Amino acid sequence: MEQIKLNDEVSLSKFVHGVWRLAEWNYTNEQIQQLVEGCLELGIDTFDHADIYGDYGCEKLFGDALKNRNDLKEKIKIVTKCGIKLLSAQRPEHYIKHYDTSFEHIVGSAENSLRQLGVEAIDLLLIHRPDPFINPQEVAKAFDKLKTEGKVKAFGVSNFLPQQFKALQAALDFPLVTNQIEISCVSLHEFDNGTIDFCQEIGLHPMAWSPLGGGSIFNAQTHRMLTLKNVLHKISDRHDTTIDRIMLAWLLAHPVGILPVIGSGNLDRIKAATEAQHIKLSRQEWFEIWVASRGENVP
Amino acid sequence: MEQIKLNDEVSLSKFVHGVWRLAEWNYTNEQIQQLVEGCLELGIDTFDHADIYGDYGCEKLFGDALKNRNDLKEKIKIVTKCGIKLLSAQRPEHYIKHYDTSFEHIVGSAENSLRQLGVEAIDLLLIHRPDPFINPQEVAKAFDKLKTEGKVKAFGVSNFLPQQFKALQAALDFPLVTNQIEISCVSLHEFDNGTIDFCQEIGLHPMAWSPLGGGSIFNAQTHRMLTLKNVLHKISDRHDTTIDRIMLAWLLAHPVGILPVIGSGNLDRIKAATEAQHIKLSRQEWFEIWVASRGENVP
């Protein structure tokens, strides 16, 4: 599997495993190890976390499972996030869901992630959501500290619009390396709000969360979704494959270079997803899907 | 009170007095002098005018009142604006409200402001509204002339979107120093249209007009406004203060560094407003107000 170079120090596998539902799977440590081993065999060496996943629990589950598996830890790359504060029994001091991109919170959250995960360094730390109360200088100070101390190798954002990205970037001495966004053939808004264009302008590879549109296509009810589903089926039949692979191939085909985050705990499904690498959609097929999703022909 | 440095030559007090309703107050010259003296005692040394305020009358009222008070004039900073042409008996040649950012109008309006105000220089001249018919090169020529002749020390805009700001900035040899925008916990659109992000990107301190939302919160009728009012009351009770001070504290807390324009003619109210400086909202309180105003939790 292709490695995507984000900066001189950090490259991620083209497909990223998304760990956000790890707590729901009730896996034993052995099962988690097998999941990681299986991903590595497929070429997926990157695992996408956040401090808040699993009600602040996923990082620890993952870290505990790999406690004595330095062999695995040496091979994997860790993405994690900070900046959201959930209402949670784990954080009784929160009385409203809010964002916190203060120096203290970013540094504290990253250091806690290191402890929970049991790793020496986070490969990529993302600000989870644009914070309307952000102080870019304070974020820069936190990033500098974490970078200097070797605790984080690269930094990025998630769900940022171009102007939000530029506000933060202007305060930093080094480039943000990705923007993890919601993008799929079901969810095209990042094409309309300038985000994909901006990624192309500055040469940024976005990561895609919900690359299958959160599964909404499988329960299609609206005219738009049924039309899209029909087109996906037509194309998947043509390529003798499944519609979820076609949905991923559609993302992978885009020249901006998207890294899809695959959130399945089932190795067979993960393997199936990676097969999308080998599907080559024609330009007309790419537009068949685009047009079906938008519900109108291109102008 | 804190001074906010806009460029090497111009600093404004954190709170700015807004003179736009001066004509309505029917103050004597002595009362206007007392208002200015009272503001200065509070640390407010900046007075926000526009050529058009009071049907083209406020600058003259203010200037006449301070005619023999060079002691006061030496201490105050003058902001004024140009670019709007009102339907007015004072300007019978206008038959439609329109904008004019021509060389002649900008220079003529600024020179007239100097005469009306009876001052040697305007500290800060703003283009009042984005003009769809603007010629940035012509504005630049006017600004250059006014700057070179010492008639205006710094220049800015009002109500400009980022792309409008960039179009004008590109024609200038020196930086625009502020954007006076409508922003308050009642009016969040400048957070959504990229303006606050852009201010953070380029290090611009915005001025806030209607920092109390034009008083709409006090006549709250809609579900959204009633919810916001309740939250403001809860927080003002917690801090043993009033909701208008909490509204100002909410603006002052923002890292972008907002200068609120206080439009009251009553010194007690102005003093009360400035007490917002001493209120420290917690991050969660800031988000309580944000969430109430938006009517939905943060994502």
Place this chain on the structure above:
Amino acid sequence: MEQIKLNDEVSLSKFVHGVWRLAEWNYTNEQIQQLVEGCLELGIDTFDHADIYGDYGCEKLFGDALKNRNDLKEKIKIVTKCGIKLLSAQRPEHYIKHYDTSFEHIVGSAENSLRQLGVEAIDLLLIHRPDPFINPQEVAKAFDKLKTEGKVKAFGVSNFLPQQFKALQAALDFPLVTNQIEISCVSLHEFDNGTIDFCQEIGLHPMAWSPLGGGSIFNAQTHRMLTLKNVLHKISDRHDTTIDRIMLAWLLAHPVGILPVIGSGNLDRIKAATEAQHIKLSRQEWFEIWVASRGENVP
């Protein structure tokens, strides 16, 4: 007629002739030659084509008509476009209308345009529509090849938003020289989406397609359109001219420097259009039209 310099090599006449309906006019070669001669006499030396106009037929009609008229070819400038693939009997391999900004398509389309038009070089080649599947690096490679081989002198885009423009520009070693957009006093969206501001920021002269709003004003039905039509009539009476000339004068007055594309095949009408050059609208007249079209006073 004024020449508008787009770069060191290419200048276009202020008015451009739009050839898109040439196939509909059923002109003989002689009539086409007369149209070109007539335009040249008026100072219009630029002809706006696209590969797809007339179901992929206009370039050939035009080229065939001028086959033995090198005297004319030496005097005219050719704009053409590529990037749209139509459903057409001429292109049976297309089964869905889509965009193609691949290296192969851009180069192939431009070379085909040269053959159809029977000219040595295209003065200005535009990407016809923003392509959501664009690879700016690939476009850059195609542009470089066409430029190096002397086949195209300058490059631009059409219907691009600022962020789309910047994404492509970032990949190029030379500046894009125009953006051909839909703009008229009937169609103001390019004032609202930042495109005109962006043109002013970077000093780009836009071309205007549908500068008369596609004729919709002449069949005005809505309150907005009837109001606009009335205002245009009032102003055209004042200037002793017609409303279409006033509509063009309104565009020409704008400081950004707009090149209107006139799509008529009738020389009298074209001549009438060019007379808009001599109409000088006052600033208040410009705003009368602006306000009527928006349906509300300026704020």
